[in-house]
Amino acid sequence: MGFLDKAKEMAEDAVSKTKDVADDVADKANEAIHSEKAEQMSDSILNKVNELAGNNEAVKNVTDKIDKALGNE
8 A cells, every 4th residue: 555545544534533533522412402491592692582572473483483593492
């Protein structure tokens, strides 16, 4: 195996390992975003936003969309 072949093999291995780590991080982030703790925190924050906005319908529509994207409910 020549030098260039070895370098290519090492680069491909590094890319593969990096992809595996990135996939693992993405999975963990997804779990955190859809966790019970994220649901509780987002509900608390979004409820406060709605309260401060005087329960404005436009704000409520936005916070409802955010709420659906976060947490586990």
